Amino acid sequence: MIAIIGAGRMGEALLAGLLGRGHAPDEVLVTEPRAGHAEELRRRHGVEVVDAAEAVTRADTVLLAIKPQDMLALLDDLAPVLAADRLVISVAAGVTTAVIEKYLPGDVAVVRAMPNAPALVGAGMTAVAGGRHAAAEHLDRAEELLRSVGEVVRVPERHLDAVTALSGSGPAYFYYVVESLVEAGVLLGLPRDTAHRLAVQTATGAAAMLREGEHPAVLREAVTSPGGTTAAALRELDRHGVRAAFTDAVEAAHDRSRQLAEG
Numbered sequence: 001m002i003a004i005i006g007a008g009r010m011g012e013a014l015l016a017g018l019l020g021r022g023h024a025p026d027e028v029l030v031t032e033p034r035a036g037h038a039e040e041l042r043r044r045h046g047v048e049v050v051d052a053a054e055a056v057t058r059a060d061t062v063l064l065a066i067k068p069q070d071m072l073a074l075l076d077d078l079a080p081v082l083a084a085d086r087l088v089i090s091v092a093a094g095v096t097t098a099v100i101e102k103y104l105p106g107d108v109a110v111v112r113a114m115p116n117a118p119a120l121v122g123a124g125m126t127a128v129a130g131g132r133h134a135a136a137e138h139l140d141r142a143e144e145l146l147r148s149v150g151e152v153v154r155v156p157e158r159h160l161d162a163v164t165a166l167s168g169s170g171p172a173y174f175y176y177v178v179e180s181l182v183e184a185g186v187l188l189g190l191p192r193d194t195a196h197r198l199a200v201q202t203a204t205g206a207a208a209m210l211r212e213g214e215h216p217a218v219l220r221e222a223v224t225s226p227g228g229t230t231a232a233a234l235r236e237l238d239r240h241g242v243r244a245a246f247t248d249a250v251e252a253a254h255d256r257s258r259q260l261a262e263g
């Protein structure tokens with residue numbers, strides 16, 4: 001049995017991803033404090049919504065998907081009711097396994113994971129790292145669970161803030177680019193729905209080409225005809241410092257993840 005504590009955007013994406021990929025609704029318990037949202041979760045997914053104490057008593061795997069800022073209060077509530085043989089998986093940005101271990105009793109196994117939003121459609125990217133008491137068996141269990149919503153990679157925990165900045169927040173960067181292209185198309189006179197369709201299929205096609213394994217620089221060169229339109233566009237992106245902006249953006253997300261660790 002899996003308990004998901006906190007079914008906001010990420011918790012519900014993981015819930016829907018798990019249910020859509022081989023987990024039955026009666027294998028998952030959810031904890032969600034807002035009565036209205038709890039009712040919606042029951043209706044939408046057919047899962048039981050219970051309080052945290054009941055969830056951690058009945059489930060052997062406890063997935064924490066609450067905001068980092070709410071984590072310490074939740075750990076305080078869980079500590080007296082969490083049995084030592086539970087596996088705790090936290091997806092909270094910034095919060096280290098050492099902090100979680102400090103608040104939980106005994107030798108509870110903790111795995112820190114950083115998934116991303118496309119888990120909702122089974123196309124997630126998750127990185128996992130084990131805490132002090134996480135054995136190979138715990139990492140295997142966490143990896144198997146998260147593999148049902150996409151790809152999983154193991155990293156040393158010191159890399160998880162960088163992972164958060166790149167693939168955790170990453171979908172938002174691509175959505176931002178697509179939004180910008182749509183607005184540019186509208187500026188040039190395209191109907192909004194046509195601009196949207198062109199931008200989304202271009203993003204999807206470019207992603208499919210990347211998946212074939214070719215380096216992005218090689219793919220970009222193949223689109224850039226000598227003296228042509230793409231070269232003119234790329235010169236403007238360079239002139240506006242877009243590459244540097246991405247570097248700074250990812251670095252800012254990394255720094256923010258580190259700050260969140262401080263509470």
Ligand SMILES: NC(=O)C1=CN([C@@H]2O[C@H](COP(=O)(O)OP(=O)(O)OC[C@H]3O[C@@H](n4cnc5c(N)ncnc54)[C@H](OP(=O)(O)O)[C@@H]3O)[C@@H](O)[C@H]2O)C=CC1
Binds near residue numbers: 070091116
């Ligand atoms: N969004 C994303 O793409 C990703 C998010 N994450 C991580 O996932 C976590 C959640 O983020 P996100 O889903 O965006 O945030 P949300 O605010 O959407 O979700 C948090 C949920 O937790 C609920 N909650 C708060 N306190 C408790 C509690 N004590 N017990 C049970 N549930 C509680 C909230 O309920 P209420 O609204 O009623 O307060 C809310 O539904 C964060 O730690 C974030 O770092 C990781 C990877 C990607």
Ligand SMILES: O=C(O)[C@@H]1CCC=N1
Binds near residue numbers: 093164168169
């Ligand atoms: O924005 C956030 O803090 C979370 C973590 C990664 C993606 N969303």
